[in-house]
Amino acid sequence: MARIQEQGYSHWEGRLVERQRPWWPLLTMGVRLTFRKKNFRLLFAMSFIPAVVYLVGVYASERVEDFKFMVRGSSQLINIGPSFFKSYFTLDPLLFLMVMLMVFAGAGLIADDLKHNALQLYFARPLRKKDYLAGKAAVIAFFVLLLTLVPGLLLFIFKLIFAASFDLLRSYPWLPLSIVADALLLTVFFVSYTLLLSSLSRNRRYVMVMIFTVYLVTDIAFGILSGIFKSPYFALLSIKANLQQTGAVLFGQRPPHAFPAVLSFVVLLAFCLVAFGVLQRRVRGVEVVK
């Protein structure tokens, strides 16, 4: 070990700034740490496969004659409209890939800080609880938006470019807003879901299992119960079904399950509020044992 004071201490001449966005360093550090994981990088690259397939669909929609042999019976892929975008945003594999990204990118966000007592270091800085949570949420939002908002808007723009006309925009002027709204809904949900589970344990591995299992189990429970009782309302138990129900409404499409979609919005909102309440209790500078 180096001898102490081999280089002297000198005072810093600069001036500490009051950041407009105190959570910014948390976002950049969180993203950097996530990309250091090899498994994550592979998964992250794979999660763009649906977007690439849909981009091919957008291209094919303008070259129907050339691709007729490929898109036979797959009219959804070449009729570019709200249903096309709805199908991208509510695609089973996309939602599953997002859950897997949360497993690798989000599980340790709070759990690691709890395990290594890092919260007291954060809160000894000019950082409020809401700044800390905003920083952690921003890491998740970064990845979810990269998989939803960015491809959604790019698909829309590419359709305009390939078609060389604004027909799509003229026919559905609200479509970009729907893309933004559903991307935000997915972001808010996945932020709440991941941070909630990450704050419940000090062990990142448990959290990884929880993120994966809760998503899967709610969907299996929906399948079993709706099979037994023949009621569509059991879809309210499923995270995936609720996201698909709300996604359909936001794109002006018929919801996949036969019950008022407002119930799915209420379920998701209630989940987010509970998550926020739990985070308020779990995230604090010192653990007070009474």
Added chain:
Amino acid sequence: MSIEVRDVHFSYGRIKALDGVTLSLGEGAVGLLGPNGAGKSTLLRILLGFLPAARGEGKVFGYDIRREQNLIRRSVGYMPEDDCFVAGLDAVSFTSYFGELSGMPHQEAMKRAHDVLFYVGLGESRYRLLDTYSAGMKQRLKLAQALVHDPKLLFLDEPTTNLDPRGRLEILDLIKDIATDKGIQVLVSSHILPDIESVCDSVVILNKGRVAAQGRMADLRAADYSLYEVRIKGAGDGFRDRLVACGCRVDETEDRLLKVYLPAGRDPMEVFRAAAETDVQVRHFVRSQTSLEDVFARTVGVD
């Protein structure tokens, strides 16, 4: 005064951690001394705004501890008692990260991180992952992150915990250097008397959530009593009662050494007179140098 606290109360459920603490702390290194559970860490956490005081008020550099916590945290560096770090980082990234969170620009924080890591003795291992650091290295790292934004005041909570004797001396040397040569005020919370004695100019002794004694080390040592170490042969109860009746305080250590605190102006011969009256033999009688341990023993009591 850098820290002023008036009538601060705090409880963990039914347990009173702080019971009307009033303090004024000025320049230099100040020791916050007390047995485990005396309320030292709680006081530091209240000053940083981690815990809200149930009653009372306080200021750090003139900033209110309830309303202006962010301004306080800009001027204060905190080295917690527990092991704490961010997994997956090396020391440079870790230290610069907390510099940035304090409000330093990224480049400056990075440059400064290198400087403070060299200063605390982690220069050679600054690119190693923190997960591989030893207990002593983590202790130095905590000091580095507390110093990175060049605070005016350092809160050090049990800074020598988990250290071997050599590591302990090195950390104490650093703290002494910071407090004396670098012009940074230091508040050291510890229950280890020699640590406080070797580093601090003044001390606050907390006991059961109250301030038991407070002042400059030299003033506390030059108390209005003389200390004698006495060993006797025979039943000591009567002898002790006789001395207490004379206005002395008598404490007995584990190895049956009596520490007799004789009030100023009293004749030491009174000890011998008391021995003669109660039929005990005095086998050992030495005037003792008053140490912080004695001050602590007098205010908190000896086990």
